[in-house]
Amino acid sequence: QVELEESGGGLVQAGGSLRLSCTINGRVFGNDYTMAWFRQASGEERKFVAAINGARRTRFGATVEGRFTIFRDNDNAKNTVYLQMTSLKPEDTAVYYCATAPPGTLPAVEQEYNYWGQGTQVTVSS
Secondary structure, three states: OOEEEEEOOEEEEOOOOEEEEEEEEOOOOOOOOEEEEEEEOOOOOOEEEEEEOOOOOEEEOOOOEOOEEEEEEOHHHOOEEEEEEOOOOHHHOEEEEEEEEOOOOOOOOHHHOOEEOOOEEEEEEO
16 A cells, blocks of 8 residues: 655745655555645645656746755655745645656646645745
8 A cells, every 4th residue: 555645834934935745655666656746725726836757857837947846765765755845925825745656757737646645735924
């Protein structure tokens, strides 16, 4: 069984920074799978934020590129992906979800992702 657990959400002022973490428990396609973050604001559809594949290639949504960074740590089987968020804006307020996709992919659509976490709330005050 595969479980994804996000952490690091909270309340931050506009212009501030926050780092989210997602740890994967269980075996997922070896260590070369793609890991990603999506977010869902209240009343809106879930949207792509960032992804990183096994070769450490990254992809970002247009609204966060240049402000957010994604990186991963597969050492010691901890299988953790991070989302470093800077210059946060009130419009970044959402529930943030991590997800995994098969190796060799870097998709921006949620249908390509197989496993999902429960989400962590990020609130940016103005």
